[in-house]
Amino acid sequence: MKYLVMIQGTQADYEAMGGKPSAHSPAWSEQDLRAMFAFMGAVSNDLAESGELVDGQGLTEPARARAVSAGPDGRPVISDGPYAETKEVLAGYWVLDCESLERVTEIAARIASCPGPEGAAQYPVLIRPLQGTGGGDA
Known part of the structure; x- marks a missing residue:
């Protein structure tokens, strides 16, 4: 089964x-x-x-992001980041192919122990099964 394992951060x-x-x-x-x-x-x-690794990437800072939505007239509305209403954002991810939720949870626990300076924010590592890969199918 494939899982998206996500780490978070802020600007x-x-x-x-x-x-x-x-x-x-x-x-x-x-x-x-x-x-x-x-x-x-x-x-x-x-x-x-x-x-188990399918793909994994770190992402650039939110200030380099762009949001595109449909405006009332159907034309795109484009906003550059960071976004005042956003706190945590996706900072990086892995797509993993693991035999079980327990295994991917072990991996997430390892990722959660990443070193950083004293006082740095700690965010949960998020796990989401990918649809069509054996669990969470729609």
């Missing part, structure tokens, strides 16, 4: 990773960043070796 978190702290996001040092990237790389490498 402030991305800015803190770039060295600009805020009240809720302490600045990340080069050592903090290296530790986080090494940890995430090891997770992805292990999942590739086990044959």
Whole structure:
């Protein structure tokens, strides 16, 4: 069964990773960043070796995002980010092909233990089964 495993963050978190702290996001040092990237790389490498990794990517900061919706006249309305009404956003993901929900939960628990600077926000790792892959079919 395939699952989407998602990590979250905020614009402030991305800015803190770039060295600009805020009240809720302490600045990340080069050592903090290296530790986080090494940890995430090891997770992805292990999942590739086990044959469970289908795809995985980190995403750019919300400030580089764009939202497109239909306006009242049917023409597109385009907004650039970050969005004031948005708190946490998708920061990265893995598409995994795992034998069970228990297995993907083990992986999510590992991802949740990613290192970061003291005081950095902790977000849950979200798991969503993909439709048409053996569970959650519509």
